[in-house]
Amino acid sequence: MSPENLTLRIDALKTLVRQHEEMLNHAHHRIDDLETQLTIPKLMTPRQLCEFLQISEGQFYAWKRAGDSPPAIYWSERTVRYDLDAVMAWAKSKEVGQA
Structure with missing residues (x-):
């Protein structure tokens, strides 16, 4: 060859x-x-959301008090869920710059 x-x-x-x-x-x-x-469940509890976002529950509730948390679904006063798609859209809105 x-x-x-x-x-x-x-x-x-x-x-x-x-x-x-x-x-x-x-x-x-x-x-x-x-x-x-x-x-990852489609609808997450606050604890599951914190695990998904890899943050503490304290950090999450601080964001919530500041009005800077993902949109929530309230089924009752004490039953709250977070939709995965809404959480992802919220997280994407937080992106700054490029990796």
Whole structure:
């Protein structure tokens, strides 16, 4: 095999490996998304919300007192839930700059 043909084959293999890595990366992200959907309830209690946001309940209630918390669904005076989609929209509104 000529050096030119060998170089072409190596380049083709590198391209295939890159494509495979991209597909695997996409699959891993999709798996992560699906796992998240399985473990996070659509409607969360305040405690579940704090776990999801990775904050203390004290921090959450401080935000709530300041009027800076996700929108809540009140089924009664003591029964409150937070919709995952609304929480995500609220969190996105807090983004500053780019990573």
